[in-house]
Amino acid sequence: MKAIGVTxxxxxxxxxxxxxxxTPAVGEALVRIIRVGIDGTDKDIxxxxxxxxxxxxxxxxxxxxxxxxxxxxxxxxxxxxVGDYAVATVRRPDECPNCLLGESDMCLWGNxxxxxxxxxxxxxxxxxxxxPDFMLHVPKEMADLAVLMEPTSVAEKGIAQAYRIQERxxxxxxxxxxxxxGTLGLLATFxxxxxxxxxxxxxxxxxxxxxxxxxxxxxxxxxxxxxQSLTALAKQIGNVDFIFEATGASQLIFxxxxxxxxxxxxxLAGLSSSSNTLQIPADAINMELVLGNKLxxxxxxxxxxxxxxxxxxxxxxxxxxxxxxxxxxxxxxQGLDNFAAAFAALEDKSSIKVTVEISPxxx
Ligand SMILES: NC(=O)c1ccc[n+]([C@@H]2O[C@H](COP(=O)([O-])OP(=O)(O)OC[C@H]3O[C@@H](n4cnc5c(N)ncnc54)[C@H](OP(=O)(O)O)[C@@H]3O)[C@@H](O)[C@H]2O)c1
Ligand SMILES: [Zn+2]
Numbered sequence: 001m002k003a004i005g006v007t008x009x010x011x012x013x014x015x016x017x018x019x020x021x022x023t024p025a026v027g028e029a030l031v032r033i034i035r036v037g038i039d040g041t042d043k044d045i046x047x048x049x050x051x052x053x054x055x056x057x058x059x060x061x062x063x064x065x066x067x068x069x070x071x072x073x074x075x076x077x078x079x080x081x082v083g084d085y086a087v088a089t090v091r092r093p094d095e096c097p098n099c100l101l102g103e104s105d106m107c108l109w110g111n112x113x114x115x116x117x118x119x120x121x122x123x124x125x126x127x128x129x130x131x132p133d134f135m136l137h138v139p140k141e142m143a144d145l146a147v148l149m150e151p152t153s154v155a156e157k158g159i160a161q162a163y164r165i166q167e168r169x170x171x172x173x174x175x176x177x178x179x180x181x182g183t184l185g186l187l188a189t190f191x192x193x194x195x196x197x198x199x200x201x202x203x204x205x206x207x208x209x210x211x212x213x214x215x216x217x218x219x220x221x222x223x224x225x226x227x228q229s230l231t232a233l234a235k236q237i238g239n240v241d242f243i244f245e246a247t248g249a250s251q252l253i254f255x256x257x258x259x260x261x262x263x264x265x266x267x268l269a270g271l272s273s274s275s276n277t278l279q280i281p282a283d284a285i286n287m288e289l290v291l292g293n294k295l296x297x298x299x300x301x302x303x304x305x306x307x308x309x310x311x312x313x314x315x316x317x318x319x320x321x322x323x324x325x326x327x328x329x330x331x332x333x334q335g336l337d338n339f340a341a342a343f344a345a346l347e348d349k350s351s352i353k354v355t356v357e358i359s360p361x362x363x
Pocket of ligand 2: 097108
């Protein structure tokens with residue numbers, strides 16, 4: 001079967017590779033892949049910034065956002081049937097205390113593997129085999145949107161963790177700023193809007209801009225930070241209760257640290273992949289953080305629970321704003337052979353969610 005492999009740490013190395021079609025062992029299911037979403041992580045890996053091949057291979061199959069359909073079940077698999085839609089998670093645990101508890105997204109030792117990223121082949125291929133522990137059932141009516149479960153799970157985790165940590169005090173946030181209006185920023189925007197917050201979504205591109213229009217279609221306000229800075233926005237809003245950071249732009253991140261309101265939270269999800277240094281008003285930031293009981297935390301990846309809540313929330317968002325999530329799918333590339341077009345689509349300023357359509361979706 002075909003797959004798209006990259007040679008880790010080598011720029012622009014994506015190429016077609018041939019793998020044996022896997023057969024499910026006892027306790028595994030064989031899944032035919034329908035489509036795969038690709039994102040900045042796949043782009044970074046193809047730019048040679050990170051990525052690790054599985055043991056015994058000199059390439060890594062990309063892709064960590066998938067939707068598939070079960071084609072065969074191995075002995076001992078009871079809760080999956082041929083024809084079921086499946087989404088599989090990304091991270092596979094090591095044996096650290098958190099991984100043993102099913103919280104591999106909180107891995108302590110860092111010896112986890114990740115499909116399509118670190119030491120384990122991903123989903124840009126035709127089939128995979130997996131254990132049900134790492135698979136989620138998708139109802140037929142959600143199949144069109146299910147490839148969004150992975151990126152949504154990242155936003156789900158960050159937001160759920162903020163509420164959980166804030167159980168340390170009375171916290172009923174009324175407003176939120178989402179920095180970044182890419183796939184992650186928009187999904188965080190929709191989740192926060194669905195919770196009823198007044199949301200301001202920020203990026204540098206001026207309107208008219210599809211990403212800004214989608215944020216506004218959910219009732220959020222789109223702010224172009226070239227016209228209104230984060231600091232100016234905070235003055236307009238008043239006490240800033242929550243910031244979900246989805247740019248990785250360090251200048252903006254430190255500006256965010258300085259403007260969080262009292263009892264406010266800054267959730268850092270964006271990754272900074274350059275080696276920028278900055279001059280910052282460190283004393284003033286620390287003083288405000290301490291005196292205002294402010295919280296800053298990082299969040300990476302998501303475990304099965306957040307994939308499950310992502311599925312529920314995607315259904316909820318679809319009900320609240322019909323068709324909105326579908327508008328995230330800006331580029332559908334047909335077939336693995338067209339992988340170059342898929343990576344090119346990621347470079348296109350007008351792209352939000354790029355998918356590679358691998359096999360037909362059952363009707
Ligand atoms: N923590 C995790 O587990 C996890 C998982 C997935 C992704 N990520 C990271 O999360 C971030 C967002 O992911 P994504 O897929 O949504 O990426 P993306 O599509 O590249 O979106 C980035 C967004 O940030 C905006 N932006 C960039 N620099 C900015 C600046 N200085 N000021 C204001 N806006 C700025 C961009 O819009 P303009 O160009 O218009 O400014 C764009 O809307 C990335 O850093 C990604 O690596 C983290
Ligand atoms: Zn671990």
